[in-house]
Amino acid sequence: MNRAFFFIMLGAALWGTIGWYVKNLYAYGFTPMEVVTLRVWSAAILIIVFLLLTSPNKLRLNAFSDLKYFIGTGVFSIVFFNFCLFTAIELSTIPAATALLYTGPAFVTVLSFLLFQEPLTKPKITALLITLIGCALVVGLIPINLDTFHMGSILFGLGSGFGYALYSIFSKFALKKYTSLSITAYTFIAAAVSLLPFFPYQKKLPLLADPAVLFYAVGLGFLPTAFAYIIYTYGLNKTEASKASILTTIEPVVATLVGVFIFQEAFSGVQFLGMACIIGAVIIIQISSRKKINEANPQ
Numbered sequence: 001m002n003r004a005f006f007f008i009m010l011g012a013a014l015w016g017t018i019g020w021y022v023k024n025l026y027a028y029g030f031t032p033m034e035v036v037t038l039r040v041w042s043a044a045i046l047i048i049v050f051l052l053l054t055s056p057n058k059l060r061l062n063a064f065s066d067l068k069y070f071i072g073t074g075v076f077s078i079v080f081f082n083f084c085l086f087t088a089i090e091l092s093t094i095p096a097a098t099a100l101l102y103t104g105p106a107f108v109t110v111l112s113f114l115l116f117q118e119p120l121t122k123p124k125i126t127a128l129l130i131t132l133i134g135c136a137l138v139v140g141l142i143p144i145n146l147d148t149f150h151m152g153s154i155l156f157g158l159g160s161g162f163g164y165a166l167y168s169i170f171s172k173f174a175l176k177k178y179t180s181l182s183i184t185a186y187t188f189i190a191a192a193v194s195l196l197p198f199f200p201y202q203k204k205l206p207l208l209a210d211p212a213v214l215f216y217a218v219g220l221g222f223l224p225t226a227f228a229y230i231i232y233t234y235g236l237n238k239t240e241a242s243k244a245s246i247l248t249t250i251e252p253v254v255a256t257l258v259g260v261f262i263f264q265e266a267f268s269g270v271q272f273l274g275m276a277c278i279i280g281a282v283i284i285i286q287i288s289s290r291k292k293i294n295e296a297n298p299q
Helices: 003-015 018-026 032-054 064-091 094-101 104-116 122-138 151-174 180-198 201-209 211-236 241-247 250-262 269-296
Strands: none
Touching: 003 211, 003 241, 003 250, 018 032, 018 064, 018 094, 018 211, 018 250, 032 064, 032 180, 032 211, 064 094, 064 151, 064 180, 094 122, 094 151, 094 250, 094 269, 104 122, 104 151, 104 269, 122 269, 151 180, 180 211, 201 211, 211 241, 241 269, 250 269
């Protein structure tokens, strides 16, 4: 297997294990926002240490005004989408929440049309329709299933997809001046600083003295966050972004396996079909984008 592909798939697979850490932290009494705080703070520290040891120049801020990009990627994207995702996991299941997270590329398509006047081609419109059908199947709207249909989990699940999409939108501006690894570092720094005033230190900080809690908190910031982002970024730099996006669809597959086999969460055949539709829509969007690039730059 291509080495870059392996790192991309490994990073995405690690993202798929997020629900395992989140569920275990919930068992110790942490709320979704507190888990977000634990994730971004541990990840920020690990990424800063990594860059100080390997590429300290990537921590250099070109201009103070550039912080606006990282407030966008860190606060409006990372904090918002993590809060929505973790809340959706709490209200529904890991597979359903992760499937709704993957509506992100559909939101990117719509936002790019509205903000950057990127054309809505037939493949993109087809992908959007397939995404809508997939969402309806995952949440139990088609066919109507009151056992799986939960309005709160749907809204938070779609919110996570929207927040996830915002990362691509804000990064598009930041990539003109910074590398993807620098953006990742400043994103988590901005997210960590923004959450600093809201964590109940007196009540929850003593819980981190428990080795099990510390393991889940640091583990969440390390394997499916800092380490996953670093190896994904390495793989991304060695291959095409469209191919990388398709390879990351292994994430909801891993998340489903974690939810079904570790936490015995229900996930019906209809929901699986819905997730397949959403993943298929992601692939359609990425393939159509790649074809557009090839037509614009014939060799």
